[in-house]
Amino acid sequence: MGKQKVVIRLSMVDAKKRSKALKIVVGLDGVTSASVDGNEKDQIVVVGDGIDSFALVRKLRKRMKYAELVSVAPEDEKKEEAKPKDIELIGWPRPNIYYDVRTINDDPWCCIM
Secondary structure, three states: OOOEEEEEEEEEOOOHHHHHHHHHHHHHOOOEEEEEOOOOOEEEEEEEEOHHHHHHHHHHHHHHHEEEEEEEEEOOOOOOOOOOOOOOEEEOOOOOOOOOOEOOOOOOOOOOO
């Protein structure tokens, strides 16, 4: 099993609760990193190799009283940023007319109609 990313929602109302939750998470086998995330800082993102997500949630429920498993997904090691391509529009934008779009960097004869 490769690296995976586990997201867990917790009830963390203050910095003390966040610190307690992070200590619990980091103490498990296979965990390489953990961070607090979410709009209300109510989620923990755990990254590691061979993490038992159910054991992790069970341990957090025992100590924190509430834990909800949000997602488990494989972690992408190489995250490439999407680079915008230079696009050249041929012709004037007019309604009800198809446009010939050619990319400058790639194949110059690629058309979208």
